[in-house]
Ligand SMILES: Cc1cc2nc3c(=O)[nH]c(=O)nc-3n(C[C@H](O)[C@H](O)[C@H](O)COP(=O)(O)O)c2cc1C
């Protein structure tokens with residue numbers, strides 16, 4: 070991979086404190102296993118918004134897959150489908166959602182709501198027609214994070230010939246994605262009137278915002294700091310999870326992403342109240358190294374690792390994972 074593109078994928082905002090914290094937070098959390106629970110074979114299947122999945126590990130929305138592999142997002146979708154899970158297609162995908170959907174599913178579509186409402190609706194309609202089963206609205210990006218690796222590398226745009234294919238308007242021009250500092254809950258209310266798809270808000274860290282998400286009729290939320298690429302210094306996502314899960318109180322599914330690398334990380338996240346987790350950078354690395362098969366193998370390996378540690382912790386199903394199984398290391 071071009072080192073400039075590798076830096077785009079790997080990097081975070083500012084000093085990359087939050088990027089690192091997402092991973093190191095899991096180092097401080099220890100599992101308190103149960104024994105003699107006769108788990109037998111584990112059953113990792115879950116159902117989200119009516120879709121049965123083989124694993125609680127989903128693919129987070131990430132931009133520009135054609136910079137990682139010549140088969141791009143289509144290969145990621147194929148790999149996710151083979152692993153029996155959801156891929157969340159980024160609004161900044163380098164292939165059209167229709168092409169990605171041909172390669173595999175189930176898909177959800179990630180949206181940065183644009184100030185141009187008619188254009189936003191146009192993008193939603195494309196996602197719906199392509200068969201996407203949920204919308205993931207990213208709300209942690211009123212402005213774009215300062216990614217200093219990209220600044221140093223002079224990486225400001227996609228190379229010639231590539232575009233954010235889902236940003237094409239009726240004239241065929243690919244518009245720039247606008248990060249909208251005017252975005253508020255009213256716009257999510259508007260979106261609710263535009264689509265019947267389940268809507269998840271991505272980028273919740275504060276329990277008060279989690280309560281607002283429920284009050285505004287959102288169908289799910291994702292505890293996330295955007296993989297440390299937006300507000301450097303933001304709380305690690307797994308550290309934010311318990312308070313958010315408590316605020317939601319089981320009314321809607323709570324998902325989490327950021328720093329999830331091992332089965333033990335997934336186990337801890339599920340125990341602390343997540344219904345499912347999403348993985349970002351490791352999927353891009355797997356795509357770059359092995360295309361669709363790489364993505365499939367990564368997701369299957371992570372799921373097999375989860376299965377293994379659930380046996381060791383005395384849990385048969387994701388629902389058996391409860392907060393008492395996690396302690397903070399001193
Ligand atoms: C290269 C890259 C591109 C990303 N693009 C998007 C995006 O287009 N939309 C979005 O909501 N989040 C985006 N994210 C954030 C991810 O969805 C996710 O929150 C994050 O990667 C999770 O952390 P992890 O990489 O440690 O697993 C991106 C992350 C990376 C690393």
Ligand SMILES: CCCCCCC(=O)C(=O)O
Nearest residue numbers: 131132161245246295298
């Ligand atoms: C102006 C292009 C926006 C791409 C956004 C991708 C993204 O969210 C990221 O973290 O990178």
